[in-house]
Amino acid sequence: MSTASYLKKHTEALVKDVGVEAACAITGKSKATLGRYYSENDEHDDRFMPIDVVAALEAASRFPHVTSALADLRGITLSYDSDKHDGASKGVNQDVVALAQRFAMLMSEYNQAISDGKITVNESKRMLRETLALQQVLLQMKLNLEEEAG
Template identity: 30%
Template sequence: MRPTNEHDRRDLKAATNRALRKVGAANFAPETRVREAQLSKYGSLGDDENFMPLDVVADLERVLGDPMITAQLAALSGFRLVPDASGTRPLTMAQVGAVADTKGKLLSALIAALLDNHVDPHERRELLPLVRNAIAQLQDLEKALIGGAT
């Protein structure tokens, strides 16, 4: 008998599904070692056999900037994740300025992409790095605030 039950595994599938929907399996596939079709199996609630390998989870969560699947795994063992504030850099005006600059670039690119009410593949390739950069900058800002570094 396995230590995890159907409910536990379904929760893992659901977390995987949410993470893949958030980033988009087609957008994520070039960032990892598996193809979009396999990613879809990992996130499919109807597929009880295929679960995402740990290295692909690490890739996905790094791209997302959110440990959604790891948090679900921790919860299954009775734990919860908290951000690690050790080694954070102090919060600076330069950091705030960089966030504002990135936000401005991202918003401008989003507006330009949505002028025709459609985001095409070329626009997605331009937008994703801006989104990822904004996420990384905001995570650094969050770490600085959690760590109390000023």
């Protein structure tokens, strides 16, 4: 997968995380304009979401999809600032349970996807959603561990 394609996939995930209608309201952009930012059509190859639009959408999203993708491309690991994190801490023990549950859900999606010997685009998208959810749990767990370590 090319860098451009990777960024477009994460841009699409960001818009869908927020919701297309909400994304339009937040950014003042039309559905068509937002769609062009993650379109894989040749005519939109060089079109990417402006950084201010990314920032506005990520502020409303559950996960910083584009920022995470950019970090991944550079080999950087992200860490949330616990003072700015909105969610209430559940503690490490509950994080471990959530981690096990999310991993089980990912494995279930994988098992279903591979059962016919081929992973379709939709199956891949479902596994990606579970992977992102698993990543969120890991980030929350990291925050809780850092807090306990002082």
